[in-house]
Amino acid sequence: MSELIDIWEKPPAAKYMIAGWNQWADAGAVSSGLPIYLVEQTQARKIADFRSDGFYLFQIPGTHHLLRPVVKLDDGHRERIEEKQNEFFYAGDDERGFVIFSGEEPHLYEELYAEAFFDVAEALGIERVAAVAGVYGAMPYDQDREISCVYSHPYMKEELSRYALRFSNYEGGATISMYLADQAERRGIEFFRFCTFVPSYDFSQTSIPVQPIAIGEDYKAWHDIMVRLNYMFKLGFDLTDLQQKSEALVSEWDAKIGQVAASMPQLEVEEYMEKIRSEFNETPFEPLSDVWKDGLRGLLDDF
Numbered sequence: 001m002s003e004l005i006d007i008w009e010k011p012p013a014a015k016y017m018i019a020g021w022n023q024w025a026d027a028g029a030v031s032s033g034l035p036i037y038l039v040e041q042t043q044a045r046k047i048a049d050f051r052s053d054g055f056y057l058f059q060i061p062g063t064h065h066l067l068r069p070v071v072k073l074d075d076g077h078r079e080r081i082e083e084k085q086n087e088f089f090y091a092g093d094d095e096r097g098f099v100i101f102s103g104e105e106p107h108l109y110e111e112l113y114a115e116a117f118f119d120v121a122e123a124l125g126i127e128r129v130a131a132v133a134g135v136y137g138a139m140p141y142d143q144d145r146e147i148s149c150v151y152s153h154p155y156m157k158e159e160l161s162r163y164a165l166r167f168s169n170y171e172g173g174a175t176i177s178m179y180l181a182d183q184a185e186r187r188g189i190e191f192f193r194f195c196t197f198v199p200s201y202d203f204s205q206t207s208i209p210v211q212p213i214a215i216g217e218d219y220k221a222w223h224d225i226m227v228r229l230n231y232m233f234k235l236g237f238d239l240t241d242l243q244q245k246s247e248a249l250v251s252e253w254d255a256k257i258g259q260v261a262a263s264m265p266q267l268e269v270e271e272y273m274e275k276i277r278s279e280f281n282e283t284p285f286e287p288l289s290d291v292w293k294d295g296l297r298g299l300l301d302d303f
Helices: 027-044 109-122 158-165 176-187 221-232 240-263 269-279 287-302
Strands: 005-007 013-020 045-050 068-074 077-082 087-092 098-103 128-137 148-152 191-199
Touching: 005 027, 005 087, 005 109, 013 027, 013 176, 013 221, 027 087, 027 098, 027 128, 027 191, 045 109, 098 109, 109 176, 128 176, 128 221, 148 176, 148 221, 148 287, 158 191, 176 191, 191 221, 191 269, 221 240, 240 269
Parallel strands: 013 098, 013 128, 128 191
Antiparallel strands: 005 045, 045 087, 068 077, 087 098, 148 191
């Protein structure tokens, strides 16, 4: 077991984990924001962490603000400094609950990082890890988010295919969650990654220089992921707040898109949005339909 880890509580009902990182694939703050939101909403308590020794760079020319610890000064004296954290929390009681992980994507020694992460998971008795992430793409802001999936074991594909998603064929630089999916298979741990597409619109096809607009904290994406995880893990998590935040987000973007269309008609915003909608195939996840199917199948079997 890694010497980096520190565990001070092992809740007996800890079988599932939802994990996210401050990382490259963090559109809509899905990976960094959703785990923190869950910790706050459930009042989860910290149960473990692992030290960040050696995983992070302090400086690369031109990118120091992305790498260095954040310091807050008060009249010249350090009030606080925010170091990199990789923390595990538990939401629930001895009968039902789940683990939440909030971490920082490592810059170095990803093998040791993965070892520490999975050492904690195994020590806590975690059976399945769900990583969350987001990438930007042109899709309707008022429709269910498209979700892509990466998984650790081939046998998981059939089950995951029921969750209204598509399986990724991405080829390129791996994020930490993609790397962990590979390492999880080696460790015999079930691990998958749900990555949502977060609305982003680029009007640069015109001759007018316009910055792309995108959703910062995509509560609709958070909601659509949690609908799936709530059902899969039987968490009993109250989605009311996320549903309300999603509806408010859509209303806000109705107004935002309307303002852009009215102030800059040369951008042809309405035509742009209509084209996106016509090319988008919404695939909502409706867990109740599965419940009805299972119930009907049982009735037919009895008959």
